[in-house]
Amino acid sequence: MTYQVEVCIDNLESLHYAIAGGASRIELCSSLALGGLTPSFGFMQQAAKISSIPIYAMIRPRQGDFLYNEEEIESMLLDIDAAAQAGLQGVVFGVLTSDGNIDMQQASRLAQRAKSHNLGITFHRAIDQCHDYVAAIEAVAELGCERILTSGLASNAEQGIEVLTKMVALANNRFAIMAGAGININNVTQIAQTTGVTQLHLSGKTARQSKMRLIAEQAKMGSQDLDDFIIPITSIETIEKVVKALRSVA
Structure with a gap:
């Protein structure tokens, strides 16, 4: 069994750490704290220059639900188009109708645009x-996606093991089911072995202190409960441990 470990990142520093830790693929985002939004064109271009592994860009124009209007x-x-121009390998998206079905009309437009650029496609946790x-x-199969990122409809993949197992059977090797949300060193082998998933997704998040000498805490750049001088980054050690654990059961 060969396992793939996808790491979601929202800064270039984390890109280096994810690769060093043994990631198989990158999901490139902005604002991971919001669940991941579309990265900037400059971020996509620079990541493409740096990376030695495939990069898929999140295509999500705002936080919140997955019901999008025509402008969105x-x-x-x-x-x-920008992801293709930047030299990335794929995109990640999800679109729903107001009653909780995959919006096939709009999803097909997005899928066709991606395929016109020879980009791979991940359908994200909108399925949850x-x-x-x-x-x-079945709708994802019709769209021609390579994989679905899902927690098995639960708040995290560990709690979604039963549904993830059913999803793997339903996918029937037409595309991959990639388990994500709450994946860590303590549960990754159980989730992989129990469900049959061969692709797993995590951020491996830790944080570091700012290197600023002047700490101007009185002026907040955003939410008042966030520390602007704590930088969220990917942990090399966490990714290494997850990759090693999966190799041990492969």
């Missing part, structure tokens, strides 16, 4: 907000 879909199409995941899996 148009911006997502342009972001797919679908009212019928069985129908959603």
Whole structure:
């Protein structure tokens, strides 16, 4: 069994650490604290220059739900173009209708644009907000996606093991089921062995202190409960341990 470990990152420092830790693929985002939003064009270009492994860009124009209007879909199409122009290998998206089905009309537009650039496609955790995941899996098959990122409809993948196992059976080798949300060294082998997933997704997040000598705490750049002088980064050690653990059961 060969396992793939995808690491989601939202800064260039973390890109280096994810690669050093043995990641198989990168999900490139901005704002991981919001679940991941579309990275900037400059970030995509620079990441493509640095990376020795495939990079998939998150295509999500805002935080919140996955019900998008026409203007938002148009911006997502342009972001797919940008990912291709930047030299990335794929994109990550999800689009739902108001009643919790995959919006096949809009998802097909996004998928066709990605395929026109020879970009791979991951359908993201929007599936965890679908009212019928069985129908959603068939819709993803129709779209021609390479994989679905999912927690098994639960708050984390460990709690979603039962549904993840069913999803792997339903996918039936047409595409991969990639387990994500709460993946760590303590549960990764259990999740992989129990469900049959061969792809796992995590951020491996830690943090470091700012290297600023002047700590101007009185002026907040955003939410008042966030420390602007603590930088979230990917932990090389965490990624290394997860990769090693999966190799031990391969």
